[in-house]
Amino acid sequence: MENNNKSFRFVFLAFILAIIILIAVMVFLPDSFSPQIRIVFGLIGMAIVLWVMEPIPVSMTSIILLLGFVFSRIATFEEAVSGFASNGVFLCLGGYMMAQGVNETLLGKRLAYILLVRFGSTIPGVLAGIIVAMFVFSFFIPGSSVKIFLLVPPVMAIIDRLGELPKSTNIKALLFLTLAYSALISSVGIMPSALINIITVDLIKMYLGVSITYFQWLVHFLPASIILLFCAWLILLRLLPPEVKEIPGGIEVVRKDLAELGKLTNEEFKCILILTVTVLLWMTQVWHGFPTSVPALLCPILMCFPGPGFTSWNKLLKIDWQSVIFIGGVLSTMSIISQSSAISDISSILIKWEWLAVLFTVPFLAVFSIVILAHVLHLFVANSSVVAALMVPLVIQFCQQLSINPLVFAMVGGLSSLLGFILTIETVPNIITYSFGYYKAKDLVTAGVFMSLVSAIVYGGMALTLWPRLGLM
Numbered sequence: 001m002e003n004n005n006k007s008f009r010f011v012f013l014a015f016i017l018a019i020i021i022l023i024a025v026m027v028f029l030p031d032s033f034s035p036q037i038r039i040v041f042g043l044i045g046m047a048i049v050l051w052v053m054e055p056i057p058v059s060m061t062s063i064i065l066l067l068g069f070v071f072s073r074i075a076t077f078e079e080a081v082s083g084f085a086s087n088g089v090f091l092c093l094g095g096y097m098m099a100q101g102v103n104e105t106l107l108g109k110r111l112a113y114i115l116l117v118r119f120g121s122t123i124p125g126v127l128a129g130i131i132v133a134m135f136v137f138s139f140f141i142p143g144s145s146v147k148i149f150l151l152v153p154p155v156m157a158i159i160d161r162l163g164e165l166p167k168s169t170n171i172k173a174l175l176f177l178t179l180a181y182s183a184l185i186s187s188v189g190i191m192p193s194a195l196i197n198i199i200t201v202d203l204i205k206m207y208l209g210v211s212i213t214y215f216q217w218l219v220h221f222l223p224a225s226i227i228l229l230f231c232a233w234l235i236l237l238r239l240l241p242p243e244v245k246e247i248p249g250g251i252e253v254v255r256k257d258l259a260e261l262g263k264l265t266n267e268e269f270k271c272i273l274i275l276t277v278t279v280l281l282w283m284t285q286v287w288h289g290f291p292t293s294v295p296a297l298l299c300p301i302l303m304c305f306p307g308p309g310f311t312s313w314n315k316l317l318k319i320d321w322q323s324v325i326f327i328g329g330v331l332s333t334m335s336i337i338s339q340s341s342a343i344s345d346i347s348s349i350l351i352k353w354e355w356l357a358v359l360f361t362v363p364f365l366a367v368f369s370i371v372i373l374a375h376v377l378h379l380f381v382a383n384s385s386v387v388a389a390l391m392v393p394l395v396i397q398f399c400q401q402l403s404i405n406p407l408v409f410a411m412v413g414g415l416s417s418l419l420g421f422i423l424t425i426e427t428v429p430n431i432i433t434y435s436f437g438y439y440k441a442k443d444l445v446t447a448g449v450f451m452s453l454v455s456a457i458v459y460g461g462m463a464l465t466l467w468p469r470l471g472l473m
Contacts, residue, residue, distance in 0.1 A: 014055035022046040030349070036074060037340055043068045044333065051383045058383070059322040062329025075336050083331030087291045088202035092327050094296025095142035095192050096319035098278070101303040102141055104311040106261055107268045108150040111136060113258035116154050121251040123171060123242040124233070126158060127178045131229050134182035138193040140275045143320070144183040144429045151179060157253045159438070170240040171247075173439035177240070177447060181232045183429040184419055189222030192282070192296060195327060196388045200414025201292075202331055203392040206338050210407060214282035214292055219470060220408070221415065224462050231454045239447055267310035274302045330389050337393065346394060348401065360402055360409075363463040367412050370395060371456035374416035378426050387417035408467050412459055419455055422448030 026042040033041075043065055050061040069075040083089065102108050112133050119129030130151060137147045155175050162171060187194035191201060191214050201212045281288070281295035304313045360366040370391070378387050391413035399406030420426025422445055424434040430444060 010053075011055040014050065014053040017053070018046040018049040021049050032348075033345055034341075037345065039072050039074055040069075040337060040340060043072070043074075044337075047333075048383075048386055051386055057322055059325035059329070062326050062333075066329055066332055069333075069336055079332075079336060079339075081328070081332055082335050083202075083333070084328035086202050086328075086331050087205070087293045088198040088331055089324060089328045090293035091192055091198050091291075091296045092142075092195060093319075093324050094293060094298075094300060096323070097300035097316040098275075098296065098303075099141045099143055099146045100316045100319050101300055101311055102271060102275070103146070103150075104303075104315060105267045105271050106265065107271050108137065108141065109153065110258070110261050110264075110268065112151050112154050113254050113261070116158075116254050117251055117258060122246050123174065123244070124237060126247065126251075127174060127233055127237070130155065130175070130178045131182045131186070131233060134179075134186040135225075135229065138186040138190045139279055142192050142194065143323075144187060144194070144427070145432055147186070148179050148183050148429055148432050154254050154257065155179065157257060158247055158251075160253070162247065169243075171242045171244070173443050174236055174240050174242060176433040176436055176438045177236055177443065178232070180427075180429040180433040180444075181236070181421065181447075181451065182229060184421070184427060185225055185228045185232060187225075187418060188228065188415060189218060189225035191217040192292060194418055195323060196384050196414060196418040199327060199330060199385055199388050200392055200411060200417075203334055203389070203414065204396075204407065204410050206331075206335060207393055207396045208407065208410070211291075212411070213285045215284075215286055217411075218283075220411065220462075220467060223466060224458055227458050228451075228455060231458070232451060235450050235454070236447060239450070240443065270308055270310045271303070274299055274308065277302070326385065330385055334389055334393060346397070357402055360399065360404060363468075364460040366404075366409060367463040368456045368460040370409060370413050371416045371459050372452070374413060375419070375422070375452045375456075378417065378420045379423060384417050384420060384427060388414040391417055408463070412463075416455070416459070419452070421451040421455075 022042040022045060025045040026038045029038050029041060046068075047061055047065040050056065050064075051058050066080040069080045070077050115133040115136070116126065116129040119125040119132070133151055134147055137150065141147055141150075159172055159175065187197070191197045191212070197217065201217070205211055278295045278299040281290070281298070282292060285292065300313075300316050302308050303311055304316060356369075359369050374387060374391055377390065378384070392410050395413040396406040396410045399409050418427075420430065424430045424441055424444060433439075434441070434444065
């Protein structure tokens with residue numbers, strides 16, 4: 001939300017609180033922390049307040065934070081902006097341009113309509129259609145908000161049919177809660193599908209020197225994503241039983257809209273070919289060795305190139321630049337922290353808690369604890385990227401001090417930051433779907449508590465079964 005929409009009092013109070021946190025962190029950190037580390041954590045504490053309260057755009061806060069490192073002599077300017085040269089920033093940039101290219105065609109809308117028609121007019125069938133559509137979109141559309149807005153028109157067409165029903169509150173809530181949860185969970189198994197995944201991979205590269213390929217991420221987390229999507233479908237239907245079993249004529253409206261789109265256009269055909277090439281390059285990364293950002297950048301180039309292209313470069317530049325700047329700021333900050341002893345100092349304090357060290361000797365309990373901690377932290381820090389930036393380095397350092405392979409635990413720590421199920425302010429999908437007014441905050445809380453516990457159990461189960469077989473534990 002832009003600054004001119006905020007009251008002066010709110011902006012003033014937010015900055016006062018940020019300054020108080022800055023000073024408090026610098027003063028009250030344990031004596032074992034050096035003055036430089038106190039400044040680093042003080043500035044980060046200030047930034048977290050501004051990221052959460054958003055008196056100014058989050059990208060502006062990122063730039064202020066980096067300038068704070070420069071002004072305080074914590075880092076040179078080159079060090080402060082080093083994150084902008086990372087694979088993650090260009091993967092994010094290419095991904096958003098790719099999504100913009102898809103939106104220049106009717107492909108996304110056509111696919112949504114086809115899937116909804118295929119799954120029939122029963123309430124469970126419609127919900128399954130939404131989930132499968134989200135899942136398919138995740139392979140070529142990064143950003144949960146884009147996926148949601150592609151599915152809103154057909155969902156609203158179905159809701160229009162509910163006007164004839166005397167009671168349809170639960171059905172409407174089911175439709176929009178399914179949009180929110182499927183947008184989040186479907187991004188779990190596809191690395192470029194969510195900003196959190198990109199940040200997690202870059203932080204692992206930064207701290208461990210290990211490059212996670214697209215295929216490695218896929219085989220580790222796609223099964224968990226599918227299981228969680230199925231669990232979300234079951235939980236929502238159980239908590240909000242639909243008043244009727246079938247929407248009268250609901251799918252017929254969607255089928256009519258699909259027919260109006262006509263045959264597959266030349267632009268859509270070109271888009272499908274380019275997206276197929278992009279996904280194949282991601283899948284075969286282990287053979288050609290190119291980082292994931294290379295196919296992500298090649299895709300929008302092909303979309304605009306004379307011959308195979310179907311849109312213009314200027315149209316693809318109409319993306320969410322704030323997210324690109326934000327991820328660069330986060331990665332730059334983590335780079336500065338990684339060069340200090342900050343995270344290891346915190347880990348040294350945590351390792352003194354013997355019960356926590358014991359938990360990490362049992363993979364299921366370790367993963368379960370990491371997921372629950374991420375969910376709890378997410379309740380207080382609404383920005384998922386900030387949660388990931390805090391969780392991943394801390395988990396890595398803690399595991400290293402216990403002589404435990406931190407790779408999968410770090411991946412879980414980052415990925416769990418994506419799944420904000422409980423509060424409306426936790427994630428963009430929650431905010432978007434709640435704004436339509438078809439479900440109450442308590443509906444989200446009730447379902448979110450169950451989904452948070454289920455996600456911890458599913459990831460813990462993966463740590464006992466699949467992940468050891470894949471050799472990363």
